[in-house]
Amino acid sequence: MTDPDIRARAAAELERTRARSRVLTDAVDDDDLVRQHSALMSPLVWDLAHVGNQEELWLVRDVGGREPVRQDIDQLYDAFKHPRSDRPTLPLLGPAEARAYIGTVREKVLDLLDSVPLEGRPLVEQGFAFGMIVQHEQQHDETMLATHQLRRGEPVLSAPPPPASAGSVTGAALIAGGPFTMGTSLEPWALDNERPAHQVHVPAFFIDRAPVTNAQYREFIDAGGYEDRRWWTDAGWAHRQEAGLTGPMHWFGDGTYVRFGRREPIVPDEPVVHVCWYEADAFARWAGKRLPTEAEWEKAARHDPASGRSRRYPWGDEDPGPQHANLGQRHLSPAPVGAYPAGATPAGVHQLIGDVWEWTSTDFHGYPGFSAFPYKEYSEVFFGTEYKVLRGGSFGTDAAACRGTFRNWDYPIRRQIFSGFRCARDPLPGEAV
Known part of the structure; x- marks a missing residue:
């Protein structure tokens, strides 16, 4: 790809990805955004600010060499410093503040994308750093989608059903x-x-x-698969018993x-x-x-x-x-x-x-x-x-x-x-x- 093509692709992917993040976070009210829906997951508002913080760290500061936007929040959104179960207790940015923050970061990123050299460093060759940030945000979008699956309350997401089967696939x-x-x-x-x-x-x-x-897995359940020790590893059987697993x-x-x-x-x-x-x-x-x-x-x-x-x-x-x-x-x-x-x-x-x-x-x-x-x-x-x-x-x-x-x-x-x-x-x- 040529240099202009790489820049155009990066800009388009950044915007397409952010549109998905907006769908996932705009679908719920502020109370839902700050609530922890499962101890396995972060509050949605943490994910939202975290993707902005990673974008700031890698693109604004490292690639662009520009002044920090919010250096004071770096430790709050460091995934290695705070397990998910503890994140609701942190002084996180609120919904409006988080949206404003990621918007400011994105403005600076799109500005530097027009001018930053895409050569001379492995981090920027072929637009890698921009692609890395796109993938990071998309991974958190999938995590936020999994949080929506764990969320209780009225449905807030919708999509058309997938296509029907075009024919039998077996064997x-x-x-x-x-x-x-x-x-x-x-x-x-x-x-x-x-x-x-x-x-x-x-x-x-x-x-x-x-x-x-699902039908094949149902056969396993109906055949007593969850009660039959023969099919499980030692660690698997211990987990099945401890977690009380009986099906998906x-x-x-x-x-x-x-x-x-x-x-x-x-x-x-x-x-x-x-x-x-x-x-x-x-x-x-x-x-x-x-x-x-x-x-x-x-x-x-x-x-x-x-x-x-x-x-x-x-x-x-x-x-x-x-x-x-x-x-x-x-x-x-x-x-x-x-x-x-x-x-x-x-x-x-x-x-x-x-x-x-x-x-x-x-x-x-x-x-x-x-x-x-x-x-x-x-x-x-x-x-x-x-x-x-x-x-x-x-x-x-x-x-x-x-x-x-x-x-x-x-x-x-x-x-x-x-x-x-x-x-x-x-x-x-x-x-x-």
């Missing part, structure tokens, strides 16, 4: 064994944990052509669930959502399968067997459109399996992008040759066995923060996120591969 696809290129060194706005591109050899495996649906979060025992304040019948052919890693792993064991590794998931999503190259997305290199995937809060639920045939891989694997984040069996670590950039707290401090990797994005993930290489991670107990899964398995002895 598993064989992914041939061999090497493929995992990660990226070329995507200009890719984050540090997606880099660098590297070769990974993946033995042949089968992966489900669709995510596990927001499900009732009468065939209904709650979505953004509306109690509705469970849709059988939609991907199951709001399950933790332990639940996903237990289902996979019950089904005689397993969760895919992260490398298997990415190979299924990106490897083109015809050319041998890794593509940006399951369907190719084209940016996601509404025909490809359920992204960007365009709808407020996963779409039925088979709703996006244009987004399928050459092997016929559907809905790898959008709908639900998919748990993998892999712990979160850096790739070979990983280098923290631009700060260790984005990825590196989370590396280890405590976090499991999720891939593919959800209906609440924006396309700017979702690629075939994009990596998410969370504790295996988390269920408030828009998480689902699909299963994989090894070839059986004597099975043709």
Whole structure:
């Protein structure tokens, strides 16, 4: 892209992202904005000011070299200094003050975007810093959407339903064994944990052509899956007992669930959502399968067997459109399996992008040759066995923060996120591969 194109793209993405933040925060009154709807989540007003503070730190002060707007509030919006459960007790900016603050920051950012050099520093090459801030705000927008799901009261968000299924999608696809290129060194706005591109050899495996649906998960529940110790890891069984898990979060025992304040019948052919890693792993064991590794998931999503190259997305290199995937809060639920045939891989694997984040069996670590950039707290401090990797994005993930290489991670107990899964398995002895 040329320099003017990079600047135009950054400005458009910043404004499109801020419009979404406004929808999520303008939908409720000031009392709702400052209320903590769950100990797992921040008050919405904290998220709003936090995205502005990060924008000020990285773009106004670092990239632009300009005077601080509100240096006095930096520690209030440092996510590492204050756990979410404590944030309501802080002297946070009120709704009007937070909106004024982020507006002032944005004015300064758009002004410097017209003139700041986009070369000479890795932070600004190809507009990276602006893309990083867009993705950061979009990630918090998805977090705010999850807060809306936990919010009690009358519904305040609305969206048209997702498209209907275009046809049945069942069974598993064989992914041939061999090497493929995992990660990226070329995507200009890719984050540090997606880099660098590297070769990974993946033995042949089968992966489900669709995510596990509500109907399939209901079979696991009805078969006594939550009461049968055989299907659970030791840690999973202990958590199931301690948390009293009996089904996905927001499900009732009468065939209904709650979505953004509306109690509705469970849709059988939609991907199951709001399950933790332990639940996903237990289902996979019950089904005689397993969760895919992260490398298997990415190979299924990106490897083109015809050319041998890794593509940006399951369907190719084209940016996601509404025909490809359920992204960007365009709808407020996963779409039925088979709703996006244009987004399928050459092997016929559907809905790898959008709908639900998919748990993998892999712990979160850096790739070979990983280098923290631009700060260790984005990825590196989370590396280890405590976090499991999720891939593919959800209906609440924006396309700017979702690629075939994009990596998410969370504790295996988390269920408030828009998480689902699909299963994989090894070839059986004597099975043709």
